Amino acid sequence: MPSKIFALEGQRVWVAGHRGMAGSAFVRRLAQENCQVLTVPREIVDLRNQSQVDAWLAEMKPDVVLMAAGKVGGIVANNTLRAEFMYDNLAMTSNVIHGAYEHGVKKLIYLGSTCIYPRLAPQPMPEDCLLSGALEPTNEPYAIAKIAGIKMVEAYRTQYGCDFVSLMPTNLYGPGDNYHPAHAHVFAALLKRFHDATIDAAEEVVVWGTGTPRREFLHVDDLADACLFVLEHYSGPQYFNVGTGSDLSIAELAALIAEVTGYKGRIRFDHSKPDGTPRKLVDVTRLRALGWTHRVDLKDGVELAYRSFTQTSAAARNDRAR
Ligand code: GDP
Numbered sequence: 001m002p003s004k005i006f007a008l009e010g011q012r013v014w015v016a017g018h019r020g021m022a023g024s025a026f027v028r029r030l031a032q033e034n035c036q037v038l039t040v041p042r043e044i045v046d047l048r049n050q051s052q053v054d055a056w057l058a059e060m061k062p063d064v065v066l067m068a069a070g071k072v073g074g075i076v077a078n079n080t081l082r083a084e085f086m087y088d089n090l091a092m093t094s095n096v097i098h099g100a101y102e103h104g105v106k107k108l109i110y111l112g113s114t115c116i117y118p119r120l121a122p123q124p125m126p127e128d129c130l131l132s133g134a135l136e137p138t139n140e141p142y143a144i145a146k147i148a149g150i151k152m153v154e155a156y157r158t159q160y161g162c163d164f165v166s167l168m169p170t171n172l173y174g175p176g177d178n179y180h181p182a183h184a185h186v187f188a189a190l191l192k193r194f195h196d197a198t199i200d201a202a203e204e205v206v207v208w209g210t211g212t213p214r215r216e217f218l219h220v221d222d223l224a225d226a227c228l229f230v231l232e233h234y235s236g237p238q239y240f241n242v243g244t245g246s247d248l249s250i251a252e253l254a255a256l257i258a259e260v261t262g263y264k265g266r267i268r269f270d271h272s273k274p275d276g277t278p279r280k281l282v283d284v285t286r287l288r289a290l291g292w293t294h295r296v297d298l299k300d301g302v303e304l305a306y307r308s309f310t311q312t313s314a315a316a317r318n319d320r321a322r
Helices: 021-030 050-060 075-080 082-102 139-161 186-200 222-234 250-261 285-290 299-321
Strands: 014-016 036-038 064-066 107-111 164-169 171-173 204-208 217-218 241-242 266-270
Touching: 014 050, 050 082, 050 222, 064 082, 064 222, 075 082, 075 107, 075 139, 082 107, 082 139, 107 139, 107 222, 139 164, 164 171, 164 186, 164 222, 171 186, 171 222, 186 204, 186 250, 217 222, 217 299, 222 241, 222 285, 241 250, 241 285, 250 266
Parallel strands: 014 036, 014 064, 064 107, 107 164, 164 241, 171 217, 204 266
Antiparallel strands: none
């Protein structure tokens, strides 16, 4: 384990995007640290609005910024809300990064995504394959906005000496996920669909695409842990993939989720829906060399995520009943 070069203790840490899955995991993880967590709802500060972001930074003076805000969604949301994915992400990213520079933030972690890598990148995908080929068309606007963020982080370090670092998390899952039937990512969409099918004793569950694309999944609590690890142990121009280093096919994921939710019926693959990138597995060598490895394996993670999903749905039902 390398020694710490930055201590969180006593720091004022702004989690931008604290209501999202990654941001809320950061807030949970930071509760174990002796630091002050700052958050602001979007009704008060719209991160797409530069003067609102500026005023918030001037007033709150954070030492650290964890940039987890962004408009995110699954393959269909990405492909249909193309303008929104591009504008919202570009605006939020540039306001938060530029604001952090102007207000003297000591350290910033920016969250990218592994869809920034070329569609046909070598697998597992090393950090250095960025901008070496064409992107997956279904999420190109989102990827371009994320690449702009990584390049801003790089440029602000080179020109202004800002201690900003980017992380590229692989597909995330866990508490606080979005379970919208059309807009969710595959993990959450299938967790909810298989859960509903089990409750309704349905005979068939539909899974989009051919089932052959391969994806890697990381529990969001592992991402929060990796983020604090990098914050405290690294200062430099590199960016880091964050993943588990292993993947599985969508058909295998569906079978695993069926098992955990207790679903016994048929699974049908809907070939009219897009498959997206054939494979997305990150090379985690760089972050492992720094000293960080994930803790939650996928089988345990599906069980944890399912428990949190059923608790949240039960709480929502109780709230409605009140
Ligand atoms: P991606 O990893 O950026 O391609 O985004 P997703 O998480 O949305 O999709 C991953 C893969 O899961 C694609 O091959 C989808 O076709 C497949 N998939 C299967 N069923 C679903 C579903 O119900 N929702 C989503 N979003 N994807 C699904």
